[in-house]
């Protein structure tokens with residue numbers, strides 16, 4: 014109950030003494046008595062972002078030191094300027110990241126610290142990347158619940174109070190075994206079986222609720238498994254599709270923790286980050302929904318290995334299935350229907366499987382050449 018929790022003592026007393034379900038009286042009570050800054054009202058100030066559309070946004074990225082944040086900061090800094098994008102995390106940044114632009118410590122569980130950062134830096138866009146992913150979430154449900162759900166509540170309240178445009182990524186993991194899997198449309202049954210999936214459905218629904226209730230400019234994309242060369246994944250079910258490249262280059266061998274025929278939607282990181290910028294910049298009237306599937310390709314470990322073997326015929330792939338990850342993957346979409354994103358705001362991917370493999374291999378050979386030269 015974040016709203017009631019943050020009311021002043023007087024407001025709480027007034028509320029508690031008001032009969033009824035607590036919904037309608039809440040509005041009446043807070044209009045007439047003082048309330049804390051965390052109090053979310055239904056006033057019109059939340060219906061527009063607090064910067065002129067001609068200005069550059071001032072962006073805060075939470076959980077920015079994971080697989081996706083550094084790349085997103087690079088893309089946004091290219092577009093809006095180095096100092097317009099602040100990366101934040103609870104971990105210590107490597108020196109190249111620290112020297113590439115503003116970095117700040119921020120724990121999303123610390124509401125006051127978040128508010129201070131937003132106020133002091135006049136933040137207008139918030140990209141909320143902090144999360145525990147599917148496999149690590151199952152290994153630590155209490156922490157995943159706290160970061161992915163309590164943390165999200167802090168983010169939603171901060172964004173609503175300060176009129177921010179808020180991006181929260183969701184995932185193919187927001188679907189479950191009773192969802193249609195091939196293809197999975199935007200709107201269908203969502204009964205995921207992981208704490209990660211449950212927290213992401215919660216995020217989608219809470220964001221959409223805040224949008225309708227308070228006018229929060231909430232935008233959300235359901236990402237497939239993301240594949241990147243210069244950043245490592247943080248403990249998900251789709252991690253094998255990144256690890257295979259590292260192991261193939263290092264040892265010519267890869268042991269896969271999913272079955273050879275496990276089909277999942279995947280995307281190269283550049284497409285994912287560009288989609289994020291595009292949906293953030295999309296005029297509000299092009300968005301009939303606030304949460305969209307985005308897709309690029311779908312493949313199995315066997316198909317990925319075969320594509321790699323076209324260029325590395327000596328690559329040996331074996332399978333040692335991790336039952337937890339396999340059960341998760343078996344409950345997720347095999348193909349993602351992203352036709353609404355394509356129709357409404359012009360989403361289009363650039364990388365299919367052959368381009369993905371070529372780009373990843375080019376990156377690693379360039380890196381090897383540089384290492385040899387030094």
Ligand SMILES: NC(=O)c1ccc[n+]([C@@H]2O[C@H](COP(=O)([O-])OP(=O)(O)OC[C@H]3O[C@@H](n4cnc5c(N)ncnc54)[C@H](O)[C@@H]3O)[C@@H](O)[C@H]2O)c1
Pocket residue numbers: 075076077078079080081082101102103104119120121122141142143144145146160164182183184185235236237238239240245246247248249251
């Ligand atoms: N990478 C993917 O394949 C993928 C796919 C779908 C959705 N997503 C979503 O995109 C977002 C970013 O994913 P990622 O792959 O970069 O994740 P990641 O696991 O690599 O990084 C998450 C970051 O969150 C930080 N974090 C954890 N607890 C925190 C706290 N209390 N306060 C602040 N930061 C905290 C971690 O230190 C970490 O750097 C996540 O929300 C994830 O669910 C990712």
Ligand SMILES: C[C@@H](O)[C@H](N)C(=O)O
Pocket residue numbers: 146147148183184185186209236237238239246248249250251252
């Ligand atoms: C798919 C995505 O959400 C993440 N890579 C995971 O596997 O958990």
